[in-house]
Amino acid sequence: MKFIYGCYTSYHEKGRKNQIGANVGDGIGALLGRIESTFKLRHVGIGFVWAWLYCVYGTPVLFDTTGVSINADGSWIVSAATVVVAFFAGGFAFRRKRVGPRSPLPILAPSALSLGTLLSLLGPSMGEVAVVSGGVLTGAGYALTSILWAMALASVDVEELEAAIPLSTFVTLFCSLIIPALQTEVAAVVSAVLPLISGALLIECFRKDGAAPTRDVASGARSDRTSGEWRRNESGRRHDRTWVPYLLKVSVLLLVIYLVIGWEAANFSSSNAFSLLNYDLASLVSNFAAVLFAILLVLFSKRVSFSGLFRWVMPFLIASLALFLFPGSFAHFGTSVINSTCDTLIEVLLFLFVLSLAKTHGASAALCIGLANGFVQVGVLAGNLLGRFSAEAAAPFDLHSIGLALIALVALAMIAIPQKDPVADDLSAAGSSLAADSVDEALARACLRIQKRCGLSDRETEIAVLLAKGRTRPYIREQLFISTNTVATHIKHIYGKLGIHSKEELIDMVNSEASAK
Structure with missing residues (x-):
């Protein structure tokens, strides 16, 4: 990645005098630079779990979906x-637990998922016990x-996560290009191996990134479990529980979304109308x-x-x-594309959101991802069961009635969408405190003018404000929840x-800008 970024930077600087497409080039350069500075292969391991989901439920590798729904x-x-x-x-059981690098769980959970995949594949020929065992192992293995x-990614810097988690979607894309070209037996083995790869990267995360620090919600103190030392957050900000009702609202909305997605998926049957060389064009x-x-999220998300x-x-x-209720393959193709795209992006954003909380x-x-994904799976299960009922109904009127009822339910759920995000509110309050508490607001306004003139990012501007106030790098790291290396890269x-070339020059520049009329 460093070689690619270096080649691009050299080429772009040579051709910088040509302004045609300069903005696009700057955006690509920013993307490559951000990936190069933050990307670590082990942090994309969750992508292999998402790829497993695609292989198992998006292809006929495990379940024969010819003419029926997988819920049969x-x-x-x-x-x-x-x-x-x-x-x-699992969310409640692990909400206060620490998983160390020597814990067997990062080995056992992916192994259970892999073994359950094989048992589900062989179940019809091995009997009812294998079917039940495969289902229990895949369900428990995936959740755990x-x-x-x-828990592992909670110890990683936010800015690294904002690059690594969206980029994890490349694993699913790669599998969607490879799996359909393989023979069924080989594809099944690959599907069973994916959780093991994820497990190996999970162990590497626990080993290299360590345990996530915990905070005493009542006092605002922070403890690093790897060292056992307690430190109070230098901002003096007390952590509250405003995230609890927000998370519950998010979970209910996720239930509604996946109720719809599950219902539509249950009424689909496989079709060759939109396939090419064994590839499902909707999935592609x-x-x-x-x-x-995901790339746009890495580039432009604040x-x-x-x-x-x-x-x-x-x-x-x-x-x-609405498309689903229209007859014809083209309408169902559009429904499938919309649902699959939204599903993948929700997976990405859900992880980012939970880790931000x-x-x-x-x-x-652990508790947040357990609750949110638990409601997601309730929606999937309820939607599939409802879809199975409506698909078996004698009158087509029943299908349209349920579809219209779901449209009304989604419209009603839109009223309950929270207007503000507690994470954004908390960070905004932290950012405003940088300018309003003990430092002249003129410095912050000067930094904003410099930002517009010199093209600083929002995060770089936050750090510039702190530097202009004479804050140290350790203070910035604690204030913004980022690592020492990330702080150094931004500076x-x-x-x-x-x-x-120095902090003193920055202070002089900001003071000069602040005093200018």
Whole structure:
């Protein structure tokens, strides 16, 4: 990655005099620079779990979907019921637990997922016990692996997560290009190996990134479990529980979204109308679209906002329902693309959102991911069961009635979308306190003018304000929940954009800007 970024930078600087497409080039350069400075392969391990989901439920590798929905398979029903219980129970069980690098859980959970995949595949020929065992192992293994990933990534810098988690979607895209070209037996083995790869990267995360720091919600103190030392947050900000009602609202909205997605998926049957060389074109289009949106998220996202997410997801969900109620393959193709794309992006944003709650509000990453994904799986299960009922109904009127009722439910749910994100509110309050508490507001306004003139990012401007106030690098690291290396990288970029070489020069520049009329 460093070689690619270096080649691009050299080429772009040589051709910088040509202003045609300069803005696009700057955007690509910023993307490559951000990936190069923050990307670590082990942090994309959750992508192999998402790829497993695609292989198992998006292809006929495990479940024969010819003319029927996957919810007609006994192993799927057992798995769907188990994963609901496992997410809720696992979230509460691990909300105060620490998983160290020597814990067997990062090995056992992905191994259970892999073994359950093989048992579900062989179940019909091995009997009812294998079917039930496969369903229990895949359900429990998937839930526990997801919870462990949330716990592992909670110790990683926010800015690294904002690059790594969206880029994890490339794993699913790669599998969507490879799996359909393989023979069924080989594809099944690959699907069973994916959780093991995820497990190996999970162990590496726990080993190299260490345990996530916890915060005493009552006192605002912070403890580093790796050292056992307690430190009070230098900002004096007390962590509250405003995230709890917000998370519950988010979970209910996720239930509604996946109720719709599950219902539509249950009424689909496989068709060759939109397939080419064994490739499902709807899956390919949705995977490419998800990767594109993920790249845009890395490039342009300032903060992860679930309130903003719901404001654009809900209209698309209504559009997918409207298309589904129209007859014809083209309408169903559009529904499939919309649902698959939204599903992938929600997975990405849900992880980012939960980890942001853990870092800024002292929430338990395990509890948050367990609750949110538990409601997701309740929606999937309820939607599939409802879809199975409506698909077996004698009159087509029943299908349209349920579809219209779901449109009304989504429209009603839009009223309950939170107007503000507690993560954004908390960070905004922190950012405003930088300018309003003990430092002259003129410095902050001067930094904003410098930002517009020199092209500083929002995060770089935050750090520039703190530097202008004479804050140290350790203070900045604690205030913004980022690592020492990330702070150093941002300061290097700030100095480069401003054409300076030291903190003293920055202070002089900001003071000069603040005193200018």
